[in-house]
Amino acid sequence: MEKTVINDSNYRIRKGKVIRTRQMTPHEKLFEIALDGGRSLDHEPGQFVMVSMFGVGEAPISVCSSPTNRGYFELCVRAVGRVTGTMHRLEAGDEIGIRGPFGKGFPIRVLEGNDLLIVAGGLGIVPLRSLINFVFDNRRDFGKVHTLLGCKTEGDILFGDELERWMKRIDVHYECTLDKAAPEWAGHVGLITTLLPGVHLEPERTFAIVVGPPIMFRFVIKELLAKKIPESQILVSLERHMKCGMGKCGHCQIQDYYCCTDGPVFNYSDIKHIKEAM
Amino acid sequence: MSSSQYVILRKDNFDGFISRLSKLQKLVAPVSKGHNNFSFEEVTSGEEVAVRYIPTILPPKKYLMPQRETLLEFNVSKGLESTPVVEHEKTTIFGVHTCDIAGIQCLNMVFSTRPRDFNYLTRKGATTIIGLECNDYCDEYASCALVNANLPNGGYDLFFTDMGEYFIVHVNTQAGEDIIEAAKFFEEAGDDQLKALASLREKKREIFKNEVPIDPRKIPELFDKSFDSKVWEELGERCIACGNCTNVCPTCYCFDVKDEMNLELKGGRRYRVWDSCQVEPFATVAGNHNFRKERAERQKHRYFRKFRYHVDKYHRLFCTGCGAGGAAEPAWLG
Amino acid sequence: MKKPKVAFFDFTCCEGCQLQVANLGEELLDLLGVIDVVEFREVMSEKWEGDFDVAIVEGSITDAHGAERIKKIRERCKVLIAYGSCATIGGVNGMKNGFDLGEIGKYVYGSSYHFFPTEETRPVHDVVKVDYFVNGCPIYLPEFKEVLKAALQGIPYHVPDYAVCVECRLNENVCMYEKGVSCLGPVTRGGCNSWCVNNGNICYGCRGMVSNPNQKGMKDVLTRYNVPLDQIMNKMGMYNRCREKK
Incomplete structure (x- = not known):
């Protein structure tokens, strides 16, 4: 050999x-x-x-x-x-x-010029922070920006210093909720879905971008559809354990799709019929 | 058929041919392991070769995609140093049945799709494939007629058909022609011999009938309708998750990538090993969430990979009808 | 970097796993390049009184004395590796658990059995925390080395959670069931590279069962191949009796 x-x-x-x-x-x-x-x-x-x-x-x-x-x-x-x-x-x-x-990221060219509703649950903030900071660095290329964050407890909040700066910006609407909070917590308490009714948006020009644990997707997407956001304007990022990153090893396969090459960012209208996805 | 592309090898020259071939480069062929089991192994003489055999314990895909292969060598003693490598050896595979050739054609498609897998493609370039026709069904598990893999359909350099007294050999590529030239045991095929081959193929059409009462073009559609079928749960109840069905499958190619350190903990290698979607941890992510925890879901995934998911991407079924999956499982799910 | 101090200990066992390590030959020297063996009864007479980084423990805990001793060892080490079936799953010592302890004591030692107080056999992790497991009777040396390297790197080692059949097939063995012989491969955890079957033997289940064996499916297999369930349960009992208690 x-x-x-x-x-x-x-x-x-x-x-x-x-x-x-x-x-x-x-x-x-x-x-x-x-x-x-x-x-x-x-x-x-x-x-x-x-x-x-x-x-x-x-x-x-x-x-x-x-x-x-x-x-x-x-x-x-x-x-x-x-x-x-x-x-x-x-x-x-x-x-x-x-x-x-590797993989397909958020379709920035499609998002440009539109309003964004960014929904992050737990570690979902990690890939979304890349998008959010990109949007801030190119702020005039996008419409209104809403950012909703849900965490288990205050101690689980990531990038806390940056979140404080977002709160002060005039060009973003930002809210955070905790599943469980100490009495001194001044913000929201409850699941992330409880933040959605308070968001005023124009559904036809809004793209919703959702990243979080598997359980969160179903509930959040239900609310988004109720707010009349079109299915094709909902984006999600899915988690799988890729071993090769090149659509070969099979570990990240989700029915017809390979998460590593077809995702991890998917358009909801493409995967809503994919039962293994969420 | 053009006669110039057909030659004859008399049976009494078979042993001479095999030993000559084994001197050109590494030669592997099906050999008997007893208990009606066979495997592809290195041979140097004709008598070692099992000319009649049923699907081998592992398909010949193992020469293009070894069970374990090094992808990268690294050294961490002075900063990070790493070198991607490929392990390869010029190899002739003799006696590949049409089902296994079809399997290799499937793997070729997968690993040639960008981003390309140069480890596989290097070995593909170093491999000579000599097919061997099945004149009859090899065992009761085969369903090669369903997927049209019972007749030669390219993918080989030479193709042997056993005509009793002699083999008639289709020369499909220059690499094949080079072997014919080098081996010197072959003679031009005459009209009678070509006629005999044509009539054998005609007879095969009588023997090999679609084994499953369905139009193969309808299979993907049928699978679309069966996603929520109870049949998967029944399979799951019987499946013991031994991984045999995927390991023996000529078109399965899933793998795991792992690191191994040398004992002195300064360097080592990254390698890949065959993995199976049927084993418990296959679809588990960080934090131990398993996306296909149930054996039923895993069996369903395997069948869908063969008959549904890959069809859109590669425009063919990823089942070659070899029957090995059904035969290899202790649980006989097939 | 200072070499980590490693000590080998044995409890109720045949010391066969230590022998395997001693049989490493030249590789043992490589190993000694990265670790400092301070106690190893099989190969050296020195005893070590101080603390050490890694304890490598063979054997099951079968009496009160053993339980006390393993607790003390645990206190003295940073990392504990249980190796061999006796230590990881109870192994053959577990067979005792199928009997009344008094009666089996009498059977083995006669009337003076009360001089040999005994307890139900326990694998090491039933008594103290175990960080790494090397299954097998005896241990499979390539896996032992992998585990030792993982311990020295401070990373976890996951014992494969799939059947011995997976590796057996990759090694192109003729399936024992096809030879008309029953084998525990389908329900036993892999990681041994189907060592026994490669050498013409059956799998005796010495590595313990996979985490989620399909009992119904396995029964179907036995029925197909005409193997009585009792026969398999008996084979299973040779190494896996301690499992039944839980």
């Missing part, structure tokens, strides 16, 4: 360096990463990368920074498995392996 180097292999790793890290909560850590040679990751909001921890494995991780930051990109990672657990040990200066970006 011969062994040959294949430089054009799609399993080739791009080297990156961790520039900065920040422990966000006891379980989530933020990594700022620069690719070798100062090259831009050149991703679309909503795309993911495969992160290599050599000797441990690879894991798919959503990019959480906007492509408008060209010198670096950010990953916000919850330590739940072998790869993500090992990632949490990385500190500034450490090297990291990257493949990608």
